[in-house]
Amino acid sequence: MGLSPWTRRDLLATFLAAPVAAASCRSGAEPPPLPPGELIGPSVEVGHRLRDGFRPEPPADGWVDMPVVIVGGGVAGLSAAWRLERGGLDRFALLELEPDLGGTSRAGHSDVVAYPWGAHYIPAPLKEDRALVALLDEMGVLEGRDAHGGPVVAEQFLCRDPEERVFHRGRWYEGLYLTAGASGDDLAQFETFRAATREWVAWRDGRGRRAFGLPIASGSDDAEVTALDRLSMADWLGARGLTSERLRWYVEYACRDDYGGRLEQRSAWAGLFYFCSRVGGFDDEAQPLVTWPEGNGRLVAHLAGVAGERVRSGLAVTDVRVVGTTIEVVAYDVAADAAVGFRCDRAILATPSFLTERLVAPLRDGVGPRRDGVPYGAWMVANLHLRDRPRLRPGNFPMCWDNVLVESPSLGYVVATHQTEQDRGPTVLTYYYPLTDENARDGQQRLLSAGRDEWAEVALADLSVAHPDLRELTTRVDIMRWGHAMARPEPGTVWPPDRQRAAEPVGRVHFAHTDLSRVALFEEALYHGVRAAEEVLAASGRRVESLAL
Amino acid sequence: MTQFSLVIGIYLSALGVGAWLSKFVTSNIARIFIEVELVVALLGGTAAPVLFLAFARVGAFSLLLYSLVFAIGVFVGLEIPLLMRLLENRLSFKDIVARVLAFDYIGSLAASILFPIILVPRLGLIRTSLLFGLLNAVVGLWSTWLLNPLIKRGLTGLRIRAIVLIVLLCVGFWKANALTSLSEEGLYADDVVYATSTPYQRIVVTKGKSGFQLFLNGNLQFASADEYRYHEALVHPAMLVHANPRRVLVLGGGDGLAMREILRRPDVEAVTLVDLDPGMTELSTRFPPLADLNAHSFADPRVTVVNRDAMTWIQEVTDRFDVVIVDFPDPNSFALGKLYTTRFYGLLRARLAPGAMVAVQCTSPLFARTSYWCIIRTLEAAGFVVRPYQTAVPSFGVWGFALASLGPFEVPPAVPPGLRFLNDDALHAMFRFSEDMGPVEVEINRLDNQALVRYYEQEWKRWD
Incomplete structure (x- = not known):
C-alpha cells in the first residue's frame, strides 16, 4: 500500500x-x-473554487429562457421535478454538477448486482405520507390498500427475512439488540426504553398531531416535543436511569446509523424520532423496511426517468440572482469550461444549506434566516x-x-x-x-x-x-x-427558532432540501421537493391538490 | 457451555497434578523433559483426530474427552517445573521464573490468537491439532542437541523416537481429508459407498441390506426400499387430475425419482427439471445404482435439466406448464424457506397453463404439524385451491403433500393399474387426516417473515 x-x-x-x-x-x-x-x-474542485469566490459570467449569447430551473439533482431536486411534471408544468431544467443523480442516494452496479453508495432503505410509509405513497404507487411497489386504507407494499420489495444480525465476541446473533448474555436488568431497561418510545408514539398534541411524523412537518411542533431537542440522547437516557451498556449501544447504533454521531452528540428529539416516527398504522408495530439491491438508488432511478432529458448534468451553478421579476441562474459548464445562464420565472434551490447560502444573492446579502449554521x-x-x-x-x-x-x-x-x-x-x-x-x-x-x-x-x-x-x-x-x-442533528440544531422560515421562498426563489428538516431522510427530501414544486405550481396559477400535507 | 468450562477446569487441575508429580523426578531431568515433550506431541497432535473418529462411535464420548484433556494437562504440567530445574544452575531464580513464565504466558496468548483466527479457519481443526503436535515433537528433537551435555546415554534412541513421531504426524497432516471421511462414516448406519462435496452440499450415498440411501448434508432424502411410496404419492395425483399433462415442470428432485414416475406417462411430451446442484443431477445421471433406480430418466430425450436456483429461474422464464411437481428439500434454512413463500407461489402461478395442477412436498404433518399447515395456508394465500394429503413412508414417517390448482378440482375415483403403491383405496385414504395431524392456526409464510423456517426449526428440534 x-x-x-x-x-x-x-x-x-x-x-x-x-x-x-x-x-x-x-x-x-x-x-x-x-x-x-x-x-x-x-x-x-468546482465546489471549493466556488467557496473561494469563483463567479464566472456568461457571454451575451450564453443565455437561455426557461420557466423554472431546479438547482441540484439529489432526491429533493428530483422530487421537485417529479411534482412539477405531475402538476402539468413540464418546461423546466434541472441542473446538476455530478454525472450521477441522486446525491447520497446514488447507486452503482456490477455484472452481478446493483448496490448502494449511500442511503439504502425507507420504512414502509404510513398513509399520511401522501407524497411517498403516490411515488411508490407510481413505481408499482404498492399492491393495494389494507382495511384501514394503509398502503400495502408488495412482498418482494419488503426487506427479506432475516433482516439483521450482530457480531459480538466471535459470533453472529440474530437481531440488532444483543439478547445473548443480557442480564435481567439489561432486559428490564430495554423494556423501559420501549415503553417510553411507545408513549411517544401514542402522544398527540392539541391539534391531534403525532409527536414524530413522517414527513416531520406532519408531526407536532408543540413545545413539549421540541424541548427534547435541547437534550442529547445521552442526557435523555441518563435522566431515565437507562445505563445498560447493551441498550446504550443499541440506541447509539441508531444515532450512528441515521445521524452519523454518538449518543452525546445527537439531539434527543432526533434519537426518539428514529424510534417513534416509523411506528404506526393500526398494529402499532414498527413499519417493515422497503429496500432494493441498490438501496434508494431505485427511487432515484425512477425519479430521474421522469425528469428525463430535462436534466442537465456537468453544470455547477455559481450564482442565483434577482433581476426585477426574473431570476437569473448562472452555471459553469465544466466540460466546456464556459458559463451559461438561465433566465427563469422561478428557481428551486435543492442544494445543501451551506451551498444555498453562497449561491443565492439575496441570502448573501443577508435576507432571511442564515442557513449555513447546519453542521x-x-x-x-x-x-x-x-x-x-x-x-x-x-x-x-x-x-x-x-x-x-x-x-x-x-x-x-x-x-x-x-x-x-x-x-x-x-x-x-x-x-x-x-x-x-x-x-x-x-x-x-x-x-x-x-x-x-x-x-x-x-x-x-x-x-x-x-x-x-x-x-x-x-x-x-x-x-x-x-x-x-x-x-448532523446535534442538540439544539433540529428546532432552531427560524426553522419554519428557512423553508419559505425568498421572492421567486424556493427552497427544497433535507437540511431544512435537519435530518437526512429520503422522506424529508421528497417532502421538501414536492412542497417547493407545489409552491411553484400554485404561483403559476395551477390548481394543486397537495401531496405535501 | 458446561463442556467448555469442565474442559478448562480439568485441564487446569491436571497442570497442577503434573507440577506436583515433577518432584518425583530426581535424576535424568533433561532426558525426562524431552520424553515428556514427545508424549505431549503425541497426545496433543492426535487428540483432535481421535476425538473426531470417536465422536460417532464411542458411547462415553465425554469420558474420553475429559481423560484425554487430563492426560495432556498432566504432561504439560510436568514440563515447566522440569524446564525451570534444567535452568536452575545457569540463571538466578528470579530470572528463571521471569523468563519461563513470561514465555509461557506470551506463548499461550499467541496460540490463543493464532488458533481461532488463523489456524482453524485455514487448516481445519484436525490439521491444527496435528500441527501443534508437530511443533512439540520438533522442539523435543531440537532439545536433544541443546541438552546434549546433560543426557547420559540413549541419545540416538530418543532421536529416533522423535523422528518417527514427526513422520507419523506429517502423514496424518497430509492425509487429514481421509480422516474426515473416515469419521463421517460412523455417522451413518450403513456403509458409505459414495461421498462428495459440491459447492452447494455434501452428498453421501450409503448401502445396507435393504438397499441404499441418499443423504444431503446429513439429511435423508430417500431410501431405495420405500421411495416408491413417496414418489408415487407426490407425482400421480396431480397427473391424474389433469386430463392431458404434456408439459411438466419438476422443481428440485435432482435424484430423478419423481421424473421416473412422470415419464411413465406416454402423453408427457417435455419435462423440465430445475435443480440447483449440477453435482446432484450429474450423480443421478451417471452413478449406476441411482441411474438404475430413476430408470435412466436423465437419458430420456423429453428431459431438459436446468441447474439454477428456482427462485431466480422462475422470474426469467416465459414457458407454461400443465403439471408442476415441487420437490424441494425441507425448509431448514432461509435460502430454502424462500421457495415456500407467497412470493414464490405467486411467481409459480404465472407459469401455469390453464387447468394446471401442482403437487408440493410439504414435510411431515405429524412431526412438523405447524410447518405442514403453514405451507398449505401459504399456498391458499397465494390464490391456490388446495387439497392436503399424506401417506406413510417408513424411512421418513408420515409424510405430507399438497395438491393445488387455481380452480376447484376433484380427486379422480380411479388409479390406473401398474403402480406399486397407489391403487384406488390408497389414493382416497391419502386425503383423510387423523386427529393429531389436523389443521392448526399458522402465520402465512412470506419473504419478509420466513415464518416457516422458524416453525420448522422449532418442531424438528423436538425430535432430534
Whole structure:
C-alpha cells in the first residue's frame, strides 16, 4: 500500500481499534495485498473554487429562457421535478454538477448486482405520507390498500427475512439488540426504553398531531416535543436511569446509523424520532423496511426517468440572482469550461444549506434566516465485490441484509444480493463508516486523510474480524468519501427558532432540501421537493391538490 | 457451555497434578523433559483426530474427552517445573521464573490468537491439532542437541523416537481429508459407498441390506426400499387430475425419482427439471445404482435439466406448464424457506397453463404439524385451491403433500393399474387426516417473515 503518511498499524489503530491493529499487524508479517478498486467521490474542485469566490459570467449569447430551473439533482431536486411534471408544468431544467443523480442516494452496479453508495432503505410509509405513497404507487411497489386504507407494499420489495444480525465476541446473533448474555436488568431497561418510545408514539398534541411524523412537518411542533431537542440522547437516557451498556449501544447504533454521531452528540428529539416516527398504522408495530439491491438508488432511478432529458448534468451553478421579476441562474459548464445562464420565472434551490447560502444573492446579502449554521457529517462508504460468500461457521446466525459488528466503529455492511434472492455465489457488500468526531471539521479532515488504499484496508481489516476468509474472497474494493454526507442533528440544531422560515421562498426563489428538516431522510427530501414544486405550481396559477400535507 | 468450562477446569487441575508429580523426578531431568515433550506431541497432535473418529462411535464420548484433556494437562504440567530445574544452575531464580513464565504466558496468548483466527479457519481443526503436535515433537528433537551435555546415554534412541513421531504426524497432516471421511462414516448406519462435496452440499450415498440411501448434508432424502411410496404419492395425483399433462415442470428432485414416475406417462411430451446442484443431477445421471433406480430418466430425450436456483429461474422464464411437481428439500434454512413463500407461489402461478395442477412436498404433518399447515395456508394465500394429503413412508414417517390448482378440482375415483403403491383405496385414504395431524392456526409464510423456517426449526428440534 502507498500508505504515506500512514503505517498500517497506525491506520488501523486510528480508524478501528488497537487490538484489531495488533492482530492484523503481527511483527514481520507482510501486509496482505489489496484488491484493486478506485476512489469514487463527489467533485470537490468546482465546489471549493466556488467557496473561494469563483463567479464566472456568461457571454451575451450564453443565455437561455426557461420557466423554472431546479438547482441540484439529489432526491429533493428530483422530487421537485417529479411534482412539477405531475402538476402539468413540464418546461423546466434541472441542473446538476455530478454525472450521477441522486446525491447520497446514488447507486452503482456490477455484472452481478446493483448496490448502494449511500442511503439504502425507507420504512414502509404510513398513509399520511401522501407524497411517498403516490411515488411508490407510481413505481408499482404498492399492491393495494389494507382495511384501514394503509398502503400495502408488495412482498418482494419488503426487506427479506432475516433482516439483521450482530457480531459480538466471535459470533453472529440474530437481531440488532444483543439478547445473548443480557442480564435481567439489561432486559428490564430495554423494556423501559420501549415503553417510553411507545408513549411517544401514542402522544398527540392539541391539534391531534403525532409527536414524530413522517414527513416531520406532519408531526407536532408543540413545545413539549421540541424541548427534547435541547437534550442529547445521552442526557435523555441518563435522566431515565437507562445505563445498560447493551441498550446504550443499541440506541447509539441508531444515532450512528441515521445521524452519523454518538449518543452525546445527537439531539434527543432526533434519537426518539428514529424510534417513534416509523411506528404506526393500526398494529402499532414498527413499519417493515422497503429496500432494493441498490438501496434508494431505485427511487432515484425512477425519479430521474421522469425528469428525463430535462436534466442537465456537468453544470455547477455559481450564482442565483434577482433581476426585477426574473431570476437569473448562472452555471459553469465544466466540460466546456464556459458559463451559461438561465433566465427563469422561478428557481428551486435543492442544494445543501451551506451551498444555498453562497449561491443565492439575496441570502448573501443577508435576507432571511442564515442557513449555513447546519453542521455537516462525513462518511466513508466502501463497496466490496466478493466472488463468493464468506464461510459460515457452525453455531452462527446466517448472513442477513444488515450485518453489524458490535465492537466496531463502523456500521457493518448490507448485502446487495439479499433482495435479489440470490443466496449463493458472488455478491457486493456495502460497508458504512461514519466519522463521528465531536467537531464536524475534524471528521472531514480525517476522512480525507486516508485514500482508496487506506480505506480499503480499514474495511477489510474490520470485516476480517468476523470473516477470516474475506480478503481471499474480495476481488475489488471501491471507496466513496462523502465529505458533506448529511446534516448532523446535534442538540439544539433540529428546532432552531427560524426553522419554519428557512423553508419559505425568498421572492421567486424556493427552497427544497433535507437540511431544512435537519435530518437526512429520503422522506424529508421528497417532502421538501414536492412542497417547493407545489409552491411553484400554485404561483403559476395551477390548481394543486397537495401531496405535501 | 458446561463442556467448555469442565474442559478448562480439568485441564487446569491436571497442570497442577503434573507440577506436583515433577518432584518425583530426581535424576535424568533433561532426558525426562524431552520424553515428556514427545508424549505431549503425541497426545496433543492426535487428540483432535481421535476425538473426531470417536465422536460417532464411542458411547462415553465425554469420558474420553475429559481423560484425554487430563492426560495432556498432566504432561504439560510436568514440563515447566522440569524446564525451570534444567535452568536452575545457569540463571538466578528470579530470572528463571521471569523468563519461563513470561514465555509461557506470551506463548499461550499467541496460540490463543493464532488458533481461532488463523489456524482453524485455514487448516481445519484436525490439521491444527496435528500441527501443534508437530511443533512439540520438533522442539523435543531440537532439545536433544541443546541438552546434549546433560543426557547420559540413549541419545540416538530418543532421536529416533522423535523422528518417527514427526513422520507419523506429517502423514496424518497430509492425509487429514481421509480422516474426515473416515469419521463421517460412523455417522451413518450403513456403509458409505459414495461421498462428495459440491459447492452447494455434501452428498453421501450409503448401502445396507435393504438397499441404499441418499443423504444431503446429513439429511435423508430417500431410501431405495420405500421411495416408491413417496414418489408415487407426490407425482400421480396431480397427473391424474389433469386430463392431458404434456408439459411438466419438476422443481428440485435432482435424484430423478419423481421424473421416473412422470415419464411413465406416454402423453408427457417435455419435462423440465430445475435443480440447483449440477453435482446432484450429474450423480443421478451417471452413478449406476441411482441411474438404475430413476430408470435412466436423465437419458430420456423429453428431459431438459436446468441447474439454477428456482427462485431466480422462475422470474426469467416465459414457458407454461400443465403439471408442476415441487420437490424441494425441507425448509431448514432461509435460502430454502424462500421457495415456500407467497412470493414464490405467486411467481409459480404465472407459469401455469390453464387447468394446471401442482403437487408440493410439504414435510411431515405429524412431526412438523405447524410447518405442514403453514405451507398449505401459504399456498391458499397465494390464490391456490388446495387439497392436503399424506401417506406413510417408513424411512421418513408420515409424510405430507399438497395438491393445488387455481380452480376447484376433484380427486379422480380411479388409479390406473401398474403402480406399486397407489391403487384406488390408497389414493382416497391419502386425503383423510387423523386427529393429531389436523389443521392448526399458522402465520402465512412470506419473504419478509420466513415464518416457516422458524416453525420448522422449532418442531424438528423436538425430535432430534
